[in-house]
Ligand SMILES: Nc1ncnc2c1ncn2[C@@H]1O[C@H](COP(=O)(O)OP(=O)(O)OP(=O)(O)O)[C@@H](O)[C@H]1O
C-alpha cells in the first residue's frame with residue numbers, strides 16, 4: 001500500500017436526527033452540505049476554513065476532520081507525512097444539523113481515498129462503526145455516510161443501519177445561537193416511564209411508514225415523549241415554534257439535539273422568527289461522496 005498525493009474532494013451532507021420519536025435511531029440526509037478537499041504533503045497539518053465555523057474551529061490535529069482522518073489512517077495502517085485541508089462549510093455548527101457527523105464522514109471518506117487500495121479495504125460497515133465511535137451515536141453518521149433515511153441501532157458494540165429512500169419536503173428554521181449536543185444530552189433523564197417508551201416505540205414505527213408510504217400520518221408520527229420537552233429549557237423559542245407549527249397542522253420537530261426546528265412541509269419559510277434563517281431543502285439520496 002501507499003499514499004496517493006491527491007487532492008481528493010468530498011461533499012458531506014447535513015443530517016437531521018431523531019425526527020421526533022426516533023431518538024438516536026433515525027437520521028435524514030439533507031440537500032445542504034460541506035465541501036472538503038484533502039492533499040497529502042511532506043509534513044505538518046495545514047487547514048483553511050471558509051464559511052460556517054471558520055472563526056471557531058482549530059487549525060491543528062484536534063480539528064474534527066483531521067481526527068477522523070487519523071482514526072482511518074490508523075485502521076488502514078498507512079498515513080501521509082503531512083496533510084493540507086480546505087474546508088468550505090455551509091452546515092451551521094451546534095444547531096442540530098449534523099455538522100459533526102458531516103465532518104467525521106468527510107474525514108473517513110477522504111482518508112480512505114488517499115490510501116491506495118483503501119476503498120477495497122474499508123467497507124461501508126467498518127466506516128459506520130468508525131464514525132459512530134467518533135460521534136458517540138449512530139443516527140447522524142449513518143445518514144451522512146449513506147444518504148436517504150437511516151434507521152440506525154447498536155447491536156452489542158456494533159453499529160448497524162438500514163437505509164431507505166424517501167422523498168419529502170423539508171423546511172429548516174435555524175436560530176442564531178448554538179446549543180452543543182453535549183449540553184442537550186446532559187438534560188435528558190436516565191429513566192423514563194414505561195408508558196412514554198411505549199408511546200415513542202409506536203410513533204417511531206409509524207414514522208418510518210409515514211415517511212415512505214403514508215405522509216398523511218406525519219403529524220401523529222412525529223410526536224415524541226423522550227427528549228424534546230426535557231431540552232426545551234435550553235431552546236425555549238425553538239420548542240415554542242415546534243408547538244405553534246404543530247397547532248397549525250404542520251409536522252414539526254426539534255432537529256437533532258436542537259435548536260433548529262425541522263418541518264416536513266414547504267411553502268412555510270415565511271414563518272421564520274426574527275433573527276433566524278430558514279431554508280427549503282430536500283432529502284439527499286447519495287450521502288458523503290467523492291467529487
Ligand atoms: N466542519 C467542521 N470542522 C471542524 N469541526 C467541526 C465541523 N463541524 C462540526 N465540528 C465540531 O463539532 C461541533 C458541533 O458538534 P455538535 O455535535 O455539538 O453539533 P452538530 O453536530 O452541529 O448538531 P447535532 O449533532 O445535534 O446534529 C463544533 O462546535 C465543532 O467543534
Ligand SMILES: N[C@@H](CCO)C(=O)O
Pocket residue numbers: 017018023024025137139140181184185227256257
Ligand atoms: N440523537 C442525537 C442527535 C444529535 O447529535 C441527540 O438527540 O442527542
